Amino acid sequence: MRWPPLAVPCMESTDTMPAAAIVIRSLTKAYGGLTALDHFDLEVAQGSIFGLLGPNGAGKTTLIRILTTLMRQSSGTAAIEGLDTLRSGLEIRRLIGVVSQENSLDRYLTARENLELHARLHGLGRRLYQERIDALLELMGLSGRQNDFPDTFSGGMQRRLVIARALVHQPQVLFLDEPTTGLDPQSRRAVWEYVRSLAGSMTIFLTTHYLDEAEQLCNRIAIMDHGRLIALGSTQELKDRLSGTTVYEIEFAGNDADQYAGLLGTMSCVVEISRAERSVTVTLECWECLAEIVTALNGASIRRIALKERTLEEVFISLTGEMVRE
């Protein structure tokens, strides 16, 4: 599959977009000879759930570390709610909540004490943070285990506790760095529900390796590789832009698959063809070619013709390649 050259529409008109919670301009980070981020540009709208995808080593973690003020860029600018990451680190850290890849829970403190410590680090008053912690433990389904130590929790419960910790101070921007890695399907879905329940109340910036997670949760998705932004849009926009081709699966009722596969293969509008038992899968240049195909199949005993939905994974693989990254 081909991905046509395109201008990445990351700087869309601000007339139609809500104000940006995150603005990144020409952000570059080099470690010696390695460029982890290469003139990266991005805007994330306030209140949206934004997904950042990329293979290992694409630069996602470097980007999150710069945005959360844990690391300084080599050049370019990044701003959170209008505050520059280089000059206003302390102010930015008041506004953000961070769920890192590692749980980073304090195993010597109970679940409640973990939340209390972070509330104190954020300078919250005791009465205020006790109320919020009660509410968060309830929301995350951890009230009954609040006096237990995180080591006794399942992976899903630990993840929920980390998310609760990131929410104690009611952040305006929440960074979730691979929040469901290593969780079972039930726990993943539970985390998705919590993330969805936050939608609109804050901006959520999510990185994940799970493409279904991005598809389920995110309003907009960016795909990056080799430190550069290579695609940006909604899930549907990204799928629609996958080289413009359309894939149909034709299932024959009889034993005509071989004969018609040969015939379809000679047609100029068919880009690619493959056959499996009684089915033939054809990739057409455009959906308008379907009429020609139907005409060619006149007289054949056909059980089903189905449009094959593109998946986000296909888009991702077409953009970043199939080679396994170190």
Place this chain on the structure above:
Amino acid sequence: MMLRGTLAIWLRDMLILRRSIFSELVAVVAYPLTMYLAFGIGMQSYIGLVDGNPYGLFIAPGLITMTAVNAAYNESVWSLWFHRRVQFTIESYRVTPISVSEIVIAKIFTGFTHGIIKGVAVGLVIFAITPFRFPLEHLFYYLLFLIPASAFFSCAGIISGTVMDKPETIGKVEAVLVMPLIFMSGLFFPLSSYPVDVIPWVKLLPTTALFEGARRALVAGEIQPAYLLQVVLSALITFIAAVVIFRRKMSE
């Protein structure tokens, strides 16, 4: 600089200490007490008087001091390494609105507090089970040494825990640097045992200033200003170094 973060982290560390205080004290008292029984009682009859004092009395202040500074060093080095490399809690602190300096100062205070508490515990045990006695006002002079010394070793622990990523390296540094510095600084024998040419060099060590100065303060009630200044300056220099090194490491 606000010290809200320092206070929050220090209170967290004190909560953990409070929960494990009994096992901590048993472990920390056992080592110097064994030393005292083995050397102070076992060797006393062979050694006789040292600087005019029975050998047991000679080593008692050093054992208290050693316990305090060892506790300060060990708490700082292992706590920082564990929070940085295993539990990743340092990173979770760093995304809150506190400065890196607040984190490192909290850890220095924690090491310092461990040192003082454990030193006092060992002192009380030695006081209870041995004939070692001193006038109460000498305790004040002694603390003038012990407080900056605990801070010095706590800062040294912070530096080690910051720059060393492997636990075995931490153990090696303790074996080849920290323990020799403590043992060769007149803890178990008077400095006069060294060859004359070596003594001036040994006196340059901050640990010599600490053990010699602290002993004289506790036993004789004497303050040696040069020794005290040396200990205070060492604490100050390692404090600045610890903050700078930790900040630099965190920005990598």
